[in-house]
Every structure is written in structure tokens, then in C-alpha cells.
Amino acid sequence: MKKIVTLHYRSTEPRTETISLLGHEISVQHIGCNKNLDEMATHIAELDGTADAIALRGVTRTLRLGKQKVSHSAAEKLFSIAKKTPVVDGGGVQATMERWAVRLAADAEPGIWARKHVLMVPLTNHHGLAQALGQYTDNVRHADPIVYFALPDPIGIGRTAALGTIAKPALAQMKDFSFSQLFPTPGDPGVPRSMPPFQWADVLAGDMGSIRRYAPKSLKGKWIVTESASNDDIADLTARGAEGIVTTIPPLGDAPLSEHCAATFEACLVAIRPDPDTPLTENTYLNLMADLHWQPGIQYLQPESARVNRFAFVIHPLAVEFIHKHPTFRWTRILPDRLVEWVAAFFPPFFVSKIKGIESPATGQKAEGYLITLGATPKELMRRDTGFVYRRLIRAARMAERYGARIMGLGAFTSVVGDAGITVAQKTDIAITSGNSLTVAATLETAKQAAVKMGTNLADAHKGNVMVIGATGSIGSVCSRLLAMAVPNITLVAPRPEKLIQLKRTIENETPHANVTISTSADEYVSAADLIVTTTTALNTRIVDINRCKPGAVICDIARPPDITEEEAALRPDVLVIESGEILLPGDPDFGYDIGLPPKVAYACLAETALLTLEGRFEDYTVGRNIEIERVKEIYRLFKKHGLQLSGLRSHGHFLTDEDIARKRELADDLRRHPEKLAELQSLQLPDRAQKGASHRANLPGWALAAGATAGVLAGIFFSKRNQS
Numbered sequence: 001m002k003k004i005v006t007l008h009y010r011s012t013e014p015r016t017e018t019i020s021l022l023g024h025e026i027s028v029q030h031i032g033c034n035k036n037l038d039e040m041a042t043h044i045a046e047l048d049g050t051a052d053a054i055a056l057r058g059v060t061r062t063l064r065l066g067k068q069k070v071s072h073s074a075a076e077k078l079f080s081i082a083k084k085t086p087v088v089d090g091g092g093v094q095a096t097m098e099r100w101a102v103r104l105a106a107d108a109e110p111g112i113w114a115r116k117h118v119l120m121v122p123l124t125n126h127h128g129l130a131q132a133l134g135q136y137t138d139n140v141r142h143a144d145p146i147v148y149f150a151l152p153d154p155i156g157i158g159r160t161a162a163l164g165t166i167a168k169p170a171l172a173q174m175k176d177f178s179f180s181q182l183f184p185t186p187g188d189p190g191v192p193r194s195m196p197p198f199q200w201a202d203v204l205a206g207d208m209g210s211i212r213r214y215a216p217k218s219l220k221g222k223w224i225v226t227e228s229a230s231n232d233d234i235a236d237l238t239a240r241g242a243e244g245i246v247t248t249i250p251p252l253g254d255a256p257l258s259e260h261c262a263a264t265f266e267a268c269l270v271a272i273r274p275d276p277d278t279p280l281t282e283n284t285y286l287n288l289m290a291d292l293h294w295q296p297g298i299q300y301l302q303p304e305s306a307r308v309n310r311f312a313f314v315i316h317p318l319a320v321e322f323i324h325k326h327p328t329f330r331w332t333r334i335l336p337d338r339l340v341e342w343v344a345a346f347f348p349p350f351f352v353s354k355i356k357g358i359e360s361p362a363t364g365q366k367a368e369g370y371l372i373t374l375g376a377t378p379k380e381l382m383r384r385d386t387g388f389v390y391r392r393l394i395r396a397a398r399m400a401e402r403y404g405a406r407i408m409g410l411g412a413f414t415s416v417v418g419d420a421g422i423t424v425a426q427k428t429d430i431a432i433t434s435g436n437s438l439t440v441a442a443t444l445e446t447a448k449q450a451a452v453k454m455g456t457n458l459a460d461a462h463k464g465n466v467m468v469i470g471a472t473g474s475i476g477s478v479c480s481r482l483l484a485m486a487v488p489n490i491t492l493v494a495p496r497p498e499k500l501i502q503l504k505r506t507i508e509n510e511t512p513h514a515n516v517t518i519s520t521s522a523d524e525y526v527s528a529a530d531l532i533v534t535t536t537t538a539l540n541t542r543i544v545d546i547n548r549c550k551p552g553a554v555i556c557d558i559a560r561p562p563d564i565t566e567e568e569a570a571l572r573p574d575v576l577v578i579e580s581g582e583i584l585l586p587g588d589p590d591f592g593y594d595i596g597l598p599p600k601v602a603y604a605c606l607a608e609t610a611l612l613t614l615e616g617r618f619e620d621y622t623v624g625r626n627i628e629i630e631r632v633k634e635i636y637r638l639f640k641k642h643g644l645q646l647s648g649l650r651s652h653g654h655f656l657t658d659e660d661i662a663r664k665r666e667l668a669d670d671l672r673r674h675p676e677k678l679a680e681l682q683s684l685q686l687p688d689r690a691q692k693g694a695s696h697r698a699n700l701p702g703w704a705l706a707a708g709a710t711a712g713v714l715a716g717i718f719f720s721k722r723n724q725s
Contacts, residue, residue: 002271005029005051006264007040009058009179019252019260022291024272028264035180037074041081048082052271055263056089058183063174065124065144068167070175072182086270086280090262093269093285094227095128097262100289101248101296102132102225108298110618111310112223112246113137114429115402119201121210122147123163124174124182129205129225129248137402143197147210148174148181150191186212186236202402208233215240228258229297238301247297257297308366311613312400312408312430313606314393315352315595316374316381317344318561323375345384347375349396351403353592358585360614360642367613369606370403371593372396378413378561386418390427397428406618407431409609412560420474421623433612433621435605439558440478440627441636442581442604442646447531447556450578450649453661454552454668456530458487467491467529469522469543470536472499474625475558478632479533481507484514491517491525529553534563546572547682552668556580566652567687574667579650583607586614586643598655601647608635614642 002024012032019026029051033040040056047054061075079087106113113136120130123142134140141159145151145166174182186209193214198204204211205225212233220241227249229237234257237245247258249265269288270280278284300306317323320337323344324330332340355369374381374392381389393414400408408430410421415434425432451458458464464487470476471492484490484507494500500518507516519525526532526548532555536543543563549555551574557564558580569577582601589600597603602610612621615638622631649656671678 001025001027002052002268003027003029003050004053004055004264004267004271005031005043005047006055006057006261006267007043008032009037009040009056009183010035010185017253019268021250021252021268022272022288026268026271028260028268035178037078041078044078044081044087047085049084051085053267054082054085054087055261055267056087057261057263058179060089060091060125060179060182062091063124063171063182064127065171065174066127066163066167068171070171073175075179086267088263088266088270088280090227090264090266091125092280092282093266093289094125094262096282096285096289097227097250097265098126098129098248099132101246102129102135104294105246105296105298106136108295111401111404111406111430113203114404115139115398116202116223117141117200117402118203118205119143119197121198121204121206121214123206124148126206133203133205133225141197141201143206143210143214144170146193146197147184147214148177150193152194183207184209184213186232189213212236227262228260230259234299234301242301243305244298244300244302250292250294251297255297257299307364308368309613309616309618310368310370310403310405311609312370312372312396312403312405313355313411313609314349314372314374314396314408314414315411316414317377318412319377320344323377341377341380344375344377345380345388349374349392349399351399355589355591355610357588357590358610358614359587361586362642363614365614365616366587367610369610369613370400370405371591371595372399374414381413381417386423389414389417390423393424394427397424397430397432401428401430405430407433407609407612407621409605410434411603411605415605420625421620425620425623431612431618431620432623433609434474434623435603435608436475436627437622437631437635438583438608438611438639439580439604440475440482440632441639442583442607443475443479443533443556443558444482445636446578446581446646446649447533447554449646450554450556450576451531453649453658454554454576455665456552456554458530464530465489465491465528466531466533467493467522467525469493469532469534469563470559471518472496472503473535474627476533476535477503477625478627478629479535481510481629482632483533484511484516487531488513489515489517491519491529493519493522493525495520523548531556534559536563542686545686546575546577547684547686549575551671551678552576552665554578562652565687569652571684571686572681574664574671576649576656576661576664577651578656579652580604582647582650583639584645584647585610596653598647607644611635611638611642611644614638 011034012030014031016029019028031043044054059075060072061079063070063072113133116137118133118137118140120126120142122144123130124144130140195216198215203223204215208226211224218241221243223243224237224245228247229245249258249260249262251258252260269285320341323340324333349372352371352373358367397408415421421432421434466483466487468476468480471480472494480492492500492503497520504516504518507514522544526544527550530553534543535558546564546568553575555564555577564577581604582597583604584600585602
């Protein structure tokens with residue numbers, strides 16, 4: 001059996017253990033040296049020739065910071081005492097193992113490092129760790145000046161750009177530091193350190209002693225990356241709220257996290273190398289490590305964090321009134337609406353709330369979400385060029401990655417602009433979905449239920465008649481194709497005749513028995529439709545004249561903002577106007593924000609993002625304008641599997657009871673019996689849809705423009721700071 005000895009710079013209980021590595025049994029003896037380098041030197045001399053390798057824990061021969069390195073003045077002599085037995089400090093393997101561990105952790109927990117704010121505590125002798133984490137984020141800083149010299153942070157010395165300036169003078173002093181200063185123990189620091197860098201960080205990486213000593217008492221939500229962790233370390237980090245820990249040295253025993261330092265691991269490799277005369281170079285270690293099959297120790301420290309998949313969802317105000325209602329922006333009511341909309345469009349995306357409590361009853365998988373909002377209303381989103389919107393969505397995606405989300409859903413008009421998510425998916429690492437597959441499935445299921453409740457048999461070969469407005473759009477086209485398979489007569493309405501012709505031919509090829517009519521206007525055919533599905537993105541334009549509808553018709557209005565206003569619906573109380581299928585999420589979801597729906601209820605696009613998260617399907621799912629029918633069917637199967645439900649029929653924000661629908665059926669029956677009453681209703685004038693209070697930016701008074709510009713700047717600063725915190 002091979003034998004190594006680990007000499008601890010600090011005190012430790014003498015003990016001997018046996019570990020296995022690459023098929024070898026190795027005896028590891030641990031000896032404490034009570035912070036006495038002379039005692040450590042004596043042990044090295046005594047062990048020379050009796051052990052296969054000697055590891056020095058808490059001691060380093062070389063200090064490296066950036067491109068600069070220097071020998072530690074007191075440690076150098078320790079490595080020249082032994083003449084037969086190699087003496088190592090872990091430096092031969094540490095950088096390689098750090099790089100490897102970061103990569104394996106990212107494979108095991110995708111997104112764990114993405115876009116995170118990383119603080120190296122310290123960067124000294126952890127360049128491999130910093131470089132590896134830098135592959136996943138541009139936000140890597142170091143705390144060396146804070147840790148070793150108690151310097152404040154505001155002067156920016158922790159940024160990488162300043163490293164070349166400070167490294168040489170810092171090492172010139174650090175080479176004479178005691179190892180107690182270089183590798184401090186947990187406890188309260190004698191001199192308080194600057195806290196903002198620690199609070200800024202999502203990940204604290206480096207030495208456990210420095211992290212526990214100098215980091216703030218609360219580590220809520222933070223990940224810790226270090227070479228090893230003891231039971232005391234785990235207990236302390238857990239009590240301080242740390243999210244989880246990753247250890248970069250392979251666990252050499254039964255514990256899930258490594259308790260052994262890089263020096264012990266290097267000594268093990270030295271002991272088992274096939275040829276004892278092989279020089280101790282990086283290549284020697286690499287060829288041994290290449291045969292390792294391992295995973296870094298990864299442990300969630302908070303029970304609520306285990307088995308939680310995360311998603312993000314992008315929303316935006318549907319109208320300027322939503323901006324006025326926000327507590328932070330109530331004061332904007334005194335400004336012209338057009339100005340408020342224009343300024344809000346320039347806001348960077350910002351965090352709104354965290355969605356908690358989603359849990360699949362089938363698998364027990366939990367999901368959490370992050371609501372991120374843009375400032376632009378639909379009018380501004382449609383008015384701007386696609387690049388303007390893409391830039392904000394890409395920024396939102398990077399925020400989502402930092403929060404740990406692995407898929408991001410595009411809500412409302414963000415899924416409509418440009419190529420419906422394709423560009424955003426291509427330019428970001430996070431998975432993207434528009435949510436339109438479940439929107440289609442939920443819409444059709446809701447429409448079917450509504451028609452049944454209104455006493456309409458859509459499948460009747462002689463009577464069933466459905467109209468799809470916006471039929472050539474991404475949602476409208478797949479709705480049309482699926483409805484044509486179930487309803488004998490279908491009318492397709494869209495503004496572009498060439499697309500209508502193409503869609504008609506597609507449907508007739510898929511469903512030869514379907515009777516397909518196409519039109520660029522709904523007016524001529526609306527009076528024959530039992531069900532109207534409207535999927536447009538038109539603003540301030542009347543899409544369908546509700547007065548022309550037949551008695552008892554059902555209008556399923558998917559559009560946001562809705563195509564049928566509440567005032568228009570009130571003119572025809574016999575017509576059932578419903579929203580697209582809203583979804584009751586499983587578990588006990590809490591959105592942390594009023595999204596305009598009852599508790600636990602989500603729009604289908606958000607529900608699809610949550611559903612894919614529950615299923616662990618972190619892939620670009622519904623992007624582009626060609627929604628695949630098979631994806632609609634698949635998402636509906638997942639909908640059933642994970643216990644999602646339709647929330648019920650809603651009309652303009654209100655749930656409809658069976659009594660409400662019964663009254664509509666009575667009114668419809670009465671109108672069928674008395675055509676003169678129907679004619680009277682149809683003669684009523686629809687309310688004016690002209691935009692109220694609209695004004696053009698060019699016509700705004702100078703004081704309003706100045707106030708708006710100032711508000712935009714202040715808001716931009718506020719939300720930028722908020723997103724960095």
C-alpha cells in the first residue's frame with residue numbers, strides 16, 4: 001500500500017485513513033504543525049524516504065496573481081529538505097482541477113455559472129478557477145486588495161483591468177506574509193472589510209477560510225466554490241443562507257464533498273505514478289488525471305433549492321395605464337400619455353418578481369420563475385425597429401441566465417415582433433419559447449368548451465361553421481389547420497390574399513373533406529360563424545363587427561390587447577366573448593405580482609414556459625412563425641401529465657358562471673325567435689375606437705420633453721443599479 005503524509009500548517013487531530021484512487025489503496029497520515037514552520041521542517045526531514053509523498057496543507061511555495069508570480073520567502077526552504085520523498089503543495093494540480101471541476105459542474109447543472117457575478121476570494125493562486133468561470137460570464141472580479149490589505153472597493157481595484165497594475169506591488173508584500181495571513185481561518189476579521197463586492201456577487205470562489213471570514217453574515221442565494229469543505233464549513237454556509245457549494249478536488253472518501261486539499265490529491269498522484277523517477281510535470285499529472293471518472297462535489301444547502309428548475313418570462317405593459325398603476329411610476333399620470341410611452345420604451349429590462357410554488361403532482365418536480373419586464377407598450381414595440389426590441393430581449397435573456405433560468409418565455413407582443421423569437425434564440429445561450437404551442441392548444445380546448453356550453457355542435461356536418469381572423473399568423477395558421485380537422489366549414493380571414501391561398505391549399509391537402517373559404521375581410525361571412533377565433537395584433541383597429549354576429553355565437557379573443565372591447569361586447573349580451581385559455585398551474589403558485597389574472601392562473605404562453613421547466617425540456621421549443629402541429633399535440637400531452645388545468649371561461653377579466661352562460665343562451669334563443677330584436681341590436685352604433693389623449697412627441701411642449709428625458713435617464717440609472725444588485 002502506498003503511503004503519503006499530509007502536514008497541516010495548523011493544528012489537527014492526528015489520524016490515518018485509507019483512500020482509493022485509480023485502483024490504488026493509499027494510506028494517508030495527517031499531522032498538525034501548530035503554525036510552526038520549524039516543526040513542519042522537522043517532520044519533513046523525519047519522513048524523507050519513509051513515505052511515497054509529503055503534502056503541505058496551508059502552505060504554498062509560489063504566489064501567483066495575474067501574470068505575476070513570486071516565491072514565498074519562508075516556504076521555499078521547506079521544499080529543499082527532503083532528498084528522497086517528493087514534497088508538494090497542490091500547485092501542480094490545482095489549476096487543472098479547478099478548470100475541470102467548473103466544466104463538469106456546468107455539465108451536471110447547466111446554467112449554474114451563466115452570466116453570474118463572480119468574486120474571487122482571493123484570485124491569488126486560483127487563476128485556473130477564475131479563467132474557467134470566465135468562460136461562462138464576463139463578470140469576474142477579485143477581492144485580493146480587500147482581503148489582504150483591507151482596501152475599500154469604490155476605486156475599482158477589484159476589476160480585471162486593474163490587475164496588471166496592482167499584482168506586482170501586492171505580491172512584493174504578500175511574499176513576506178505569514179500563512180495565517182495568506183490563508184485565514186473562519187471568524188470575525190480584526191479589520192472590517194468592504195461589503196459591496198460580496199453583496200454584488202452571485203458566486204464566491206477561492207479559499208474557504210477567506211470566504212467564511214470576510215464575506216457578510218448573509219450569503220443568501222450565493223454559490224461557494226472552493227477546493228474542499230469540512231462539516232463545520234457546510235454547517236456555517238447553510239446557516240448563512242448560501243444556495244450551494246461546489247468542491248473542485250475529487251472526493252477521495254465516502255463524503256459527497258471533498259474534504260481533502262489539492263496538496264493531498266497531488267501527493268496521491270505522485271505516489272501512484274507508474275515510474276517513481278518520472279519528473280513531476282504538468283504532463284505527468286495530466287496523464288494520470290485523464291483516467292479519472294469523477295464529478296465535483298455539488299451540494300444544495302437549502303432544502304427549498306433542491307430539485308428546483310428555473311425559468312424566466314418576459315412581460316410588458318399592455319397600455320400606458322399599466323405604467324401609471326405601477327407604484328414607482330404613479331407620478332407619470334401628470335405627463336402626457338404619449339410622452340410616458342415614448343420614455344418607458346427606452347427602459348432597460350428589469351426584474352419584477354419571483355414566481356414560487358409550482359410543483360408537478362405527477363413527478364414532484366418543482367419550478368420557479370422570474371418575471372422580467374420591458375418598458376414598451378404594444379404600440380411602441382410595433383413602432384420600433386426589430387433591432388430595438390431584440391437588444392432588450394437579449395439583455396433580458398442574459399439577466400435570466402444570471403438568475404439561474406434555463407428557458408425564457410416571450411410574453412404578449414415580445415413573441416410577435418420580428419421573427420418570433422428565432423433571432424433571440426440564436427444570440428443567447430438560454431432556451432427560448434414563445435408559448436404559442438400551448439396557447440393554441442388551450443385556445444381550442446377553451447373554444448370547444450364554450451361552444452358546447454352555448455349549445456352549439458361545431459362538428460355538425462351541415463351547421464358547424466368557424467372563422468379564424470388573423471388566419472395566416474403563427475397562431476392563426478395552426479389553429480386553422482387543427483380546427484379544419486374537427487369542424488366541416490371554416491372561413492379564413494387575413495389581409496394578404498397570397499398567404500390565404502397558400503394556407504387554403506395546405507388545409508385542403510391535410511383535410512380533403514374540409515370546406516375552406518378565404519377572405520380579406522370578416523364582414524361578409526361573420527354572420528354565419530358559430531365560433532370566431534381572433535388572433536390578430538392590430539392596434540386601435542376594429543377587426544370584427546360584433547353586431548353582425550349570429551345569435552349565440554362564441555368569440556375566442558386571443559389578441560392582447562383584446563380585439564373585442566368590453567364596451568363592444570356589452571352591445572351583444574347574447575354573444576359569448578371569451579379570452580384565450582388561461583391555465584391553472586399545479587401546486588400552490590405565487591406570482592409575487594399582479595399579472596392581471598386570478599391567483600394561481602397564468603396566460604398560456606407563461607404556462608408553456610413553466611410546463612417545459614417541469615418536464616426538464618430546456619430547448620428552443622416554440623420559435624418562429626411556423627408552429628408545428630406535433631408540438632401542439634405534445635404540449636397538450638404534457639399539460640395533462642403534469643396536472644395543469646384550464647382555469648374556466650373568462651370574459652374581459654371576469655369568470656363566467658353557468659348562470660351567466662345560461663342567460664346568454666336564453667337571449668340568443670329569444671333573438672332567433674324575434675328577428676326584429678336582432679335587427680334593433682345590430683342597428684346600435686359601436687363605440688369609437690379612436691385613441692384617447694393621443695399626441696405626437698413632436699407636438700409636446702418643451703417642458704414635457706425635458707421632464708420625460710430626465711425621467712428616462714433617472715429610470716435607466718435606477719433599473720441598471722437594481723439589476724446589478
